[in-house]
Amino acid sequence: MPGGSPQTLRPFLWRARQLYPETEVVSRTHEGIVRYDYDAYGDRVAQLANALASAGYGEGIEAADRAGRESESPGGARLATFCWNHHRHFETYFGVPGTGAQLHTINPLLPDKHVQYIVENAADRTVFVDPSLLPKLEGAVADGPDAFETVERYVVMGESVPDTDLDAVAYESFIDGQPTSFDWPDLSEDRPAGLCYTSGTTGRPKGVEYTQQMLWSHTMGIQSPQGIPLADDDVVMPVVPMFHVNAWGLPFSATAGGAKHVYPGPKPEPADLAGLIEDEGVTVTAGVPTVWLGLMEHVKENDVDLSSLDRLVVGGSAAPEAMIRFFDDHGVELVHAWGMTETAPVGTVSEVKHGLAEADYETRLAKRGKQGLVVPGLEFRVVDDEGEEVPHDGEAFGELHVRGPWVTTEYFARPEATEAEFADGYLKTGDVVTVDPDGYVDIVDRAKDVIKSGGEWISSQELENELMAHEDVAEAAVIGVPHERWQERPLALVVPSGDDADSLSDSLRDHIRQQYPDWWVPDNVVTIDEIPKTATGKFNKKALRDEYSDGSLVEGRVPDDAAPE
Amino acid sequence: MPGGSPQTLRPFLWRARQLYPETEVVSRTHEGIVRYDYDAYGDRVAQLANALASAGYGEGIEAADRAGRESESPGGARLATFCWNHHRHFETYFGVPGTGAQLHTINPLLPDKHVQYIVENAADRTVFVDPSLLPKLEGAVADGPDAFETVERYVVMGESVPDTDLDAVAYESFIDGQPTSFDWPDLSEDRPAGLCYTSGTTGRPKGVEYTQQMLWSHTMGIQSPQGIPLADDDVVMPVVPMFHVNAWGLPFSATAGGAKHVYPGPKPEPADLAGLIEDEGVTVTAGVPTVWLGLMEHVKENDVDLSSLDRLVVGGSAAPEAMIRFFDDHGVELVHAWGMTETAPVGTVSEVKHGLAEADYETRLAKRGKQGLVVPGLEFRVVDDEGEEVPHDGEAFGELHVRGPWVTTEYFARPEATEAEFADGYLKTGDVVTVDPDGYVDIVDRAKDVIKSGGEWISSQELENELMAHEDVAEAAVIGVPHERWQERPLALVVPSGDDADSLSDSLRDHIRQQYPDWWVPDNVVTIDEIPKTATGKFNKKALRDEYSDGSLVEGRVPDDAAPE
Structure with missing residues (x-):
């Protein structure tokens, strides 16, 4: 059959080693700053691959899977990470998929029950874990050991293993002595290379698999001039x-692209980020608005040299206009990007297009405040409630549907979710948008009832179920309300079942805190007489948001350490 | 199965229409300058697609094929073009593959017998032909009508049809009245979208099919920062x-990328190119060195404003260093790119890499004179005669082998050629190269015995066979010798079978001219006593090149109208 050879990640690392052996990878770790080059990186990735192959996770090994899903996901063993951003985590990015195994990056900020669910769902066979995240993982294992039945080993990202009940080996011991070259197999481009769970409206996170082809495609897509080259x-x-x-x-x-990498390590403070920008000459960085709010405050109060920084990519939520102006004043272009777990993730990037480059600053600012222009290679449509496409006039709105080579067409082993979230080959994003005549996509509402706080999802429905399970609660609704630092925070509105509403807020927040991380706990629980209903009898969340979303009920109530990151 | 939606050309045109409806496509044609925008382009492409669907070349139609090759190439009808660069040709680029048919671009400079062979081999069902190329095509049809048996219609690229014996319709009549929208089908990414024949060492050109995926991949590959973004x-x-x-x-x-297109039309003269650069504000242009030699001479003698031009991409053969310097002096960066029909085509681009950007001019010039750095997404190796990889030291040389998503893995219906030209998933390019420690690939020799004149291949073996078929010739060897304007020209070295060598040169050149286009005719036929042989009894071409390649035997002998373009 005609065609080229498969699209895999292999050529990217191969090329970087060939052309840029001396370009650096810099990493802030528990052990201090680590610095090496692509050549050394390639050696260590090969050592990891050899260690994985020795452990039985090589190309020929198919996923062992309780649920019998081999035919749906014909990949290799799934190996998980529970880590921050550092060089060892980066080594798993090429080392795990390159052998034919599948890299499952777990969000360590999730509630324990979610971690348990997704490890069980993915049937992970190894978990790479940061020393600082080990207690969190130990807690999840202790609380639900069955979920971790498939896990054969825990690899702690460091030189040594802290005291733990888990069957753990240090990463450096795991790869030590392995050969620094590896015969990278010719993989199918359809082979699952990555796996990431997304929290949706319901309690069960949904897995999105990234095939080798999807990762190759996304890489090439965002390297184009209108991506994030x-x-x-x-x-x-x-x-x-x-x-x-x-x-x-x-x-x-x-x-x-052969660029230098800088990984900011566990829970970087604004001062850490500023220091890395200055010391390493960072030109491009990326994160959620909460991070840049912190950096902004730090820059205002300290003498920080941002002169190396060209682009600051913001995703997850929209950046406030004041932030765009602030960084413009410091010679840094803030670029919005929009995406989802399902879109691998970049779908739009808000560059100033040709024809607008000469427009006045305020005009350009208005465009840059939107989610942006679709990246070449993808297609989208915007449909109203009747399923009709709406005009691109900047006024009409509808749900954004997107499709393309790096947009998933299914959820991992969840046919009912796949059925619900896709239509005509398009992913139904749940974002309600307008598109202006210049093609800029702007999110104006969210069709799905979720809360995004500091870049992390909180399921309002799950919190509502938990609250309504409490004996003192008749009805409960949870909405996201705007918050300066975290973009959104959850606010609970409850109808008490009895008369004793006085201490209900504190006791309900304690109730949630027992089951969920601090940052899931609603900043406030307000008792009301009745939850407004829609014509079909559902909670009228829109009416609640209209009434309670001025922020005064949550402002100042969340401590910094309740942050997701 | 996990994955994204198929990689096809469809999103590129969809996006350009959405975001850049007013960006122009400008075309120099037989009828003068034509100018319209992406919106009008999209309308006309849809009209073409509707016309093709009406003609029975839609998605569901599989290729009719004498040789019974359906299973090897499961695509749609193959539709050929026999055209220069203009807007109508560009309309076929999206219109033909978008319907599910396969666009077969024929080189009108080929000898008639080659045209006949490839039309027959491809079983083309329609040929789009330029009015100025109609006589050439008529000649090929008249001389070998059987080869054109599958051709159902000829579409002449214009408003009307000149007097012709062929069953022809004008392009504008063909699409006239068709709807300006088309329901573009969801095609498989494995579907053949393009077809191009390459002339090799032997007489039979080999077809290279481009699937939708290969064209998508190549597009994204060259849009990356180290391609031709x-x-x-x-x-x-x-x-x-x-x-x-x-x-x-x-x-x-x-x-x-949403760029403006400028197509220079039939046989543009240097003055035409200079005029288009000035009038349309061309920023990037591309062609073989012969073209730029012409422009260079024109610029020297005329007042030409090249200020809009940023990049001039040179491929096909290496540009002389003086040309690079000349364009540098005029503020235009000459960028070498290397590729082949089999690589769709771009494989390397000679950008100045990081770390060399600050080097002195002569150092950068030396790098830029090479074929360049491999484009991200591809892999290569360089192997010596024993099949061992050679070090990247700028000294050791071997044959360049390349593989990747836009590098073909087979020839169209030619398993024996596929067997010969591929190894371990790599295409054996036939180019003998060195790779320096910075990763720059430099072609130092050609493993295959071919001649490249003005960007077009000439088969030395085919000419030798033709010469040796002549009764007055005992032995004949044809070599390519350097030529200032055409980079290479063929020189024939013959051993007469009798004593009458005096008028042999002219009569043999006449003999070739009867069968081949003027530009295939060796510039000189030199009689020698004996063709040197290798140890295994083959013609020692290297010895001949060493002795006769100073150029004095061909210089000044080829008239301008014997040029391939």
Whole structure:
């Protein structure tokens, strides 16, 4: 059959080693700054691959799977990470998929029950875990050991293993002594290479698999002039966590472009980020608005040299206009990008297009505040409630549907979710948007009832179920209300079942806190007489948002350490 | 099965229409300058698609094929073009593959017998032909009508049909009245979308099919920072003919990038090119060195404003260093690219990499004179005669082998050629190269015995066979010798079978001229006593090249109208 050879990640690392053996990978870790080059990186990735092959996770090994899903997902063993952004995590990015195994990046900020669900769902066979995240993982294992039945080993990302009940080996011991070359197999481009779960409206996160082809496609897509192109003189610092859709694909595209990598490590503070920008000459960085709000405050109060920084990519939520202006004043172009776990993730990028480049600043600012222009290679449509496409006039709105080579067409082993979330080959994004005559997509509402706080999803429905399970609650609705630092925070509105409403807020928040991480706990629980209903008897969330979303009920109530990151 | 939706050309045109409806396509034609925008282009492409569907070339139609090759090439009808670079040809680029049919771009400069062979081999069902090329095509049909048995219609690229014996319709009549929208089908990415024949060492050209995926991949590959990225403020003029590997893919990548297109039409003279650069503000152009030699001479003698021009991409053969310096002096960056029909075509691009950007001019010039750095997404190896990979030290040489998503893995219906030209998944390019420690590939020799004149291949073996078929010739060898304008020209070295060598040169050249186009005729036929042989008894071409390649035997002998373009 005619065609080229398969699209896999292999050529990107091969090329970086050939052309840029001395270009650096810099990593802030628990052990301090680590610095090596592509050549050494390639050696260590090969050592990891050899260690994985020795452990039985090579090309020929198919996924062992309780649910009998081999035919749906004909990949190799699924190996998980539970890590922040550092060089060892980056080594798994090429090392795991390159052998034919599948890299499953777990979000360590999730509630324990979610972690348990997805490890069980994915049937992970190894978990790579950061020392600082080990207690969190131990808690999840202790609380639900059955979910971890398939896990054969825990690899702690460091030189040694802290005291733990888990059957753990240190990463450096795991790869030590392995050969520094590996005979990378010729993989099918359909082979699952990555896996990332997304939290939706319901309690069960949904897995999105990334095939080798999807990762190749996304890499090439964002390397195009209207993506987030990275050249060999760029220095790229992904602040977006590597468990969030492969840090938006930047570790792959930076390698394809031959750029220098900078990984900011566990829970970087604004001062850490500023220091890395200055010390390493970062030219491009990326993360959610909360991160840049922190950096902004830091820059205002300290003498920070941002002169190396060209582009600051913002995703997850929209950046406030003041932030765009602030960074413009400091010579840094803030670029919006929109995407989802399902879109691998970048779908639109808000560059100023030809014809607008000469427009006045306010006009350009208005465009840049939108989610942006579709990346070449993808297609979208915007449909109203009747399923009709709406005009691109900047006024008419509808749900954004998107399709393309790096947009998934299914959820992992969840046919009912696949059935619900896709139509005519398009992913139904749940984002309600307008498209202006210049083609800029702007999110104006969310069709799905979820809350995004500091770049992390909180399921309002799950919180409502939990609240309504409490004996003192008759009805409960949870809505996201705007928040300056976290973009959104959850607010609970409850109808008490009895008369004793006085101490209900504190007791319900304690109730949630027992089951969920602090950052899931609603900032406030307000008792009301009745939840407004729609004509079909459902909770009228829109009416609640209209009434309660001025922010005064949550402002100042969330402590910094309740943050998702 | 996990994965994204198929990689096809459809999103590129869809996006250009959405975002850049007013960006122009400008075309120099037999009828003068034609100018319209992406919106009108999209309308006309849809009209073409509707006309093709009406003619029975829609998605569901599989290729009718004498040789019973359906299973090897499961595509649609093959429709050929026999055209220069203009807007109608560009309309076929999206219109034909978009319906599910396969666009077969024929090189009208080929000898008639080659045209006959490839039309028959491809079983083309329609031929789109330029009015100025109609006599050439008529001649090929008249001389070998059986080869054209599958051709159902000839579509003449214009408003009307000149007097002809062929069953022809004018392009404008063909699409007239068709709807300006088309329901573009969801095609498999494995579907053949293009077809281009390459002339090799033997007489029979070999077909290379481009699947939708290969064209998508090549487009994204050359849009990356180290390819030939085209942005929405670029104005792109492909001078390289559209029958040469889709004009190096630029019509597709320009559309993906939202750039303005400029097509220079039939046989543009240097003055035409200079005029288009000035009038249309061309920023990027591409072609073989012969073209730029012509422009260079024109610029020296005339007052030409090249200020809009940023990049001049040179492929097909290496540009002389003086040419690089000349364009540098005029603020135009000459960029070498290397590729083949089999590589769709771009494989390397000679950008100055990071770390060399600050080097002195002569150092950068030396790098830029090489074929360049491999484009991200591809892999190569360089192997010596023993099949061992050679070090990348700029000294050791071997044959370049390349593989990747836009590198073909077979020839169209030619398993014996596929067997010969591929190894371990790599295409054996036939180019003998060195790779320096910076990764720059440099062609130092050609493993295959072919001649490349003005960007077009001439088969030395075929000419030798033709000469040796002459009664007055005992032995004949044809070699390519350097030529200032055409880079190479053929020189024949013959051993007469009798004593009458005096008028042999003229009579043998007449003999070749009867069978081949003027530009295939050796510039000189030199009689010698004996052809040197290798140890295994083969013609020692290397010894001949060493002795006769100073150029004095051919210089000044080829008239301008014997040029391939």
